[in-house]
Amino acid sequence: MDELEEIIKEFLVESYENLDQLDRDLLALEDAPDDRKRLSSVFRTIHTIKGTCGFLGFPILEHVAHVGESLLVRLRDGELRLDGAITTGLLAMVDAVRTMLTNITQTKTEGENHYESLVEVLDQLRLGQVPQPVAVVAVVAVAEHATSGANFDFDSSGVKERVEATVDDLDAMVVELTETPSTASSSKASSKKSRKPTVAKAKPAAKSQATKSPKRSSKQTVAPAIETATVTSIAMTTQAAIAAPIHAEPLVTAASLPPAEKSMTTQNHNATARASSISEPASLSEPTDKGQAVAETTVRLDVALLDKLMNLVGELVLVRNQILQYSRSTEDASLITASQRLNLITSELQEGVMKTRMQPIQNAWAKLPRVLRDLSMTCGKKVQIKMEGAETELDKTILEAIRDPLTHIVRNSVDHGIEAPGVREAKGKPAEGTLLLRAFHEGGQVNIEICDDGGGINLARVKEKALSQGLISPDQAAAMSERELMNLILLPGFSTAATVTNVSGRGVGMDVVKTNVEKIGGTLEINSVYGEGTTLRIKIPLTLAIVPALMVGCGEDRYAIPQNNLVELVRLEGERVQSEIEHIHNVPVYRLRGNLLPLLFLDEQLQLRPARSAAELRQDSEVNIVVLSAEGRQFGLVVNQINDTQEIVVKPLSQHLKAISTYAGVTIMGDGAVALILDVTGIAKRAGVVSEARDRNKAQQTVKEQACGEQKHTLLLLGMGEERRMAMPLSLVARLEEISISSVERADGQQVVQYGGQIMPLIHLGDVLGSGSVRADGATTLQVVVYSENGRSVGLVVDRILDIVETTLTMQHAGKRMGVLGSAVIQSRVTDLLDIHNLILSTDQDFFAPPPTALAV
Amino acid sequence: MSAARQLCTFFLADLYFGVDVQKVQEVIRYQEMTRVPLAPPVVRGLINLRGQIVTAIDMRRRLDLPALPADQLPMNVVIRTDDGPVSLLVDEIGDVVEVDADHYERAPETLRGPTRDLIQGAYKLNGRLLLTLNSDRAVSVAAN
Incomplete structure (x- = not known):
């Protein structure tokens, strides 16, 4: 009994994996219905499930799988073509199988549901009918099995014929190969030896699959091998490989190839090296042998x-x-x-x-195409999903933790983001929306982006909604920056959806997503351009168990502060303690580059001493401020000493201490002492740094940040004509070039130069802006600022490149002329700011189109 | 029912306590502790017990007894609990004593205060009473 249970358990594990694969395969098939290989893979999976549950005694499951299999037979034989209805039917079958498997897991029985209607639908589909109400076709149901059986037989005999032809071809090739001068008779012998185990291995596989594998795959598999087999030694390998399946049953070529090669290793390194290069395309072309190879090199682990x-x-x-x-x-x-x-x-x-x-991350994404398909059907939208960086890896626990938030975000994107096909076409977008999932590693973190090319977030509406729901006051709303408004979406209870659907719009969601992401030490960021799409970026650490932390001292105790909360360290000494820490009604603050940073004293927060008065504070000779960020809010934590940074192992707090929000965990230090890990968010909340008033504070802070940000603009100063000065952001400059006048050519009525293998058009700023240009007599070169976008470049010809400055940018008056954003005083000179985007558009309307991913812009 | 029972004994002020020997993981001398500000006062600190973090409970505070004189260091009786080991800080360790259920009597009703919760009963030994400690309750400080 135990043994049987063991078998069932294995069957379940395997089947769950197979079902996930099925979901993916079916969706892929819907896009490419003629993908034979995938079809046979789907077929094999269902067949295996059917076979195994027949053996284990699950009749309902077997029957459902059987009906699905019959449908797949016709698809595979090309008698039917896979369409939306069939995919839906097959997916429903996969769901049914999954439900039954769940039942088996929980109750050891397959459940009471017999899935009669599903079976009907599948049968109808198999007969090439659009599913009708159940009663209509009920009569036909019985007769079908016979037909399907006949089909099957016919098919297999047909395949056999083709197989025989292929074998003949192979034989001829083998003869050809052996006829080329061969001295390696020893390797021939060994390949004969090696054949035995190979054949033995190949047989079971062959039995179940040989007659079913389409002819094409065998040809494909062998073809690359033959092509490369010009060297005698390789000819031997190929022969061995081909010979083996001939002796067993045809069509298992690919499966037997790798073992055959393995045995050759000792004989002929050269041959093996090349042969393995052959085996690669071979193994790719046939999923069967891939499965086998994987089984030999992987282990299932608890x-x-x-x-x-x-x-x-x-x-x-x-x-x-x-x-x-x-x-x-x-x-x-x-x-x-x-x-x-x-x-x-x-x-x-x-x-x-x-x-x-x-x-x-593929593991977390795998279910999304299915979710998306169901969703887009419910919403009546067309959405295609693209994935980039699916191989990006992250810790299993984190993967589990982001699975649900990801699903939620995808739901949101489809429901709120991507518009209905009609709306999209009216806007000049392709009717089918695109959802791009992208994952990559960056700076010890995993970034996951979910981009849609939908309607984007209407900030005006967000503001309106937030006001009407009382989440912010009119004053706050007025002071809020775009980023602030965007983050309102993350507040609990917020929803801009005009109507609540069963998909989303209830206003529970994004805040939960945010909480979940933050729980694993991640951050959530929203970028959206109204009308063009939304990008959500999740940044999460690679692992949670071992984190870098800053060790700080407070009295005799040491505490660890996780580095992901750390912004910077500030140390004030002597005079500066008295002059730079100010008090607002006994609350100490520090001006950090113009922003008021509330200060918390760690020892006070831990209630190790009563709050300091301003006078007491002035007696300190030095103050160490650890600038931390919690929920987007910065504050300074004053500690006695700042020690080093360490990789610490996070251990959970015991039951007694879990309730204290100040601590995130415990760790053991190098000297064996125990140190508490501070929970920065917890401290901030406890001290009221992060509270209801936070939105107002944040808004004010952002305004300041913007002011700050403006100071940081790095500009390239250009000279035009006699006196005129222009500036453009340095970030838009790809390169500065000096181009010889003689290299300027003309194409399509434009001046162009050859630049980096491309034809780069030149724009004479002096001409476009009407400022005229002066060029030193006899100058043989042009000063060119290269601007690149989407792999295309354009050269802006200027008279002089003056300087690069980092400066405050206060736009004095907006530009009325084309190509100028406005004017500002830079280096005490009036300087025009170039509107590069429009400048380029004015000479080349197509420069920015077509955007490569349609989303990145 | 009169099966003998083994108790690990220790002293707290003038009281003689015992806990079931099965519950005791180990008995160790004083260990350096890391205090936990903001924690309930009975939590004296955290001990690194061979890589495992163990919470130390001050049994004197738990029983409302006066604090141990500063020059005297407490000992650790490490108890197994569902949430991992917890250390009870006691004055001194006694022997493992075999007791007979015949000598057992429940704590008198007149016992009040926190002691009432923690003392299950007493074994009447020659010349003194051995109080049995409800260790599960002793380590649960959430109620405090």
């Missing part, structure tokens, strides 16, 4: 075991830290060497174990 390993590695990291600390205080050379080695090995081990827990 996640609990990995977690345990991770914990142990955490312990090891701590011990390593202790030993390193100890070895610093000793001069024992061998201990130092040993501890350095320990250090290296531990780091590598840590990395390795972390890798075992790493999973490609």
Whole structure:
């Protein structure tokens, strides 16, 4: 009984994986219905499920799978073409199978539902009918099995014929190959030897699949092998490979190829090296052998075991830290060497174990195409999904944690973001919307972006809604920046959806998404251009177990502050303590580059001493401020000492201390002492830094930040004509070039130069802006500012390149002329700011179109 | 029912306590502790017990007894609980004592205060009473 249970368990695990694959395959098939390989893979999966549950005694499941399989037979044989209705039917079948599997997991039975209507629908689909109400076709149902059986037989005999033809071809080729001078008779012998196990292995696979594999795959598989097989030694390999399947049953060529090669290894390195290069396309072309190869090189592991390993590695990291600390205080050379080695090995081990827990984000994305399909059907929208960087890996626990938020965001994008096809066409967008999922690593974090090319966020409406829902006051609304308004979406209870649908719009959601992301130490960012689309960016750490932290001292105690909350460190000494820390009604603040930074004293926050008065504070000779950010709000935490940064292993707090929001966990330091990890958000909340008033504060802060940001503009100063000065943001400049006048050519009525393998049009700013230009007599070169976008460049010809300045930018009056944004005083001279975008458009209307991803703009 | 029971014993002020030996993970001498500001006062700190973080509960404070003189360091009785080990800080460790259920009597009704919750009963030994401590309650400080 136990054994049977074991088998069932394995069957379940395998089937769940298969079903996920099925979902993906079916969706891919809907786009490319003629993909034979995928069709046969889908067919095989269903067949396997059917076969296994027949054996394990799950009749309903078997029947449903069987009906699905019959439908797939006709699809595979090209008698039917996969369309939307069939996909829906098959997906429904996958769901039914999944439900039954869940039932089996929970109750060990497949459940009471017999899925009669589903079976009907599938049967109708198989007969090439659009599904009708159940009763109509009920009569036909019985007769079908016979037909399908006949079909099947006919099919297999047909395949056999074709297979025979292929085998003949192969035989001829083998003869050809052996006829080329061959001295490697020993390798021939070995390949014969190797054939035995290969054939044995190939047989079971062959039995189940040989007659079903389409002819094309066998040809494809062998073709690359033949092509490369010009060298005698390789000819041997190919022969071995071809010979093996001939002796077994045809069409398992690909499956037997890798083992055959393996046996050759000792015989002929050269041949093996090349042969393995052959096996690559071979293994790609046939999923069957891929599955086999994977089975041989992978092991299924219990996640609990990995977690345990991770914990142990955490312990090891701590011990390593202790030993390193100890070895610093000793001069024992061998201990130092040993501890350095320990250090290296531990780091590598840590990395390795972390890798075992790493999973490609594909795993979290895999379900989204299905979600999207169902959703777009419900909403009556057309959406295609694109994925970039699906192989990006992150820790399993984090992956689990973002699964739901991701689904939610995708739902939102489809429901709110992407418009109905009609609306889209009216706006000049393709009727089909695009949802782009992109993941990549950056600075020790994983970035996940979800971009849609939908309607974008209407900030005016956000403001209106927020006002009407009383989330902000009119005063606040007026002071809010775009970013601030955007973040209103993340407030609980906020929804701009005109109507509540069953998909979304209820206003619970984005705040939950945000909370979930923040729970795992991540951040959520929204960028949206009204009318063009929205991009949500999630940044999450790679792992949670081991984090870099800043160690600070408070009295005799040490505390760890996770580095992801850390913004900067400020140290005030002597005079500055008295002059720079100011008080607003006994609340200390510090002016950090013009912003008021509320100060919290760690010892006061921990209630280790009563609050300082302003007079007491002035007696301190130095103040260390750790500038931290919590929920987008910055504050300064004053500590006694700032020590070093360390990789710390986060351990959970015991039950007694969990309720204290000030701490995020505990860790053990290099010297074995225990240190508490501060929860920056918790401290901020406790101290009221982050509170109801935060929106107002934040708005004010952002206004200041903007002022700050304006100071930071880096501009390129250009000279035109006699006196005129122009400026453009340096960020728009790709390169500054000096181009010889003689290299200027003409094309399409425009001056162009060859630049980096491209034809780059030149725009004479003097002419376009009507400022005229003066050029030194006899000058042989042009000063060109190169602007690049989407891989295309344009050269702006200027008279002089003056300077690069970082300066405040206060636009004095807006430009009325084309190509000028406005004027500002820079370096005490009136300077025009160039409107590069329109300048370029005025000479080349198509320069910015077509955008490559349609979203990035 | 009169099966013998083994108790791990310790002293707190003039009281003689025992907990079931099965519940005790180990008994260790004084360990350096990291205090936890803002924690309930009975939590004296956190101990690094071979890489494991153990919360130390001050049993004198738990029982409303006067604090231990500053020159005397408490000992740790590490108790197994569902949430991992917890250390009870006690004055001194006694022997493991085998007691007979025949000598057991429940705590008198006149016992009041926090002690009432924590003391289950007493074994009447020769010359003194061995009080049995409800260790589960002793380590639950959420109520405090």
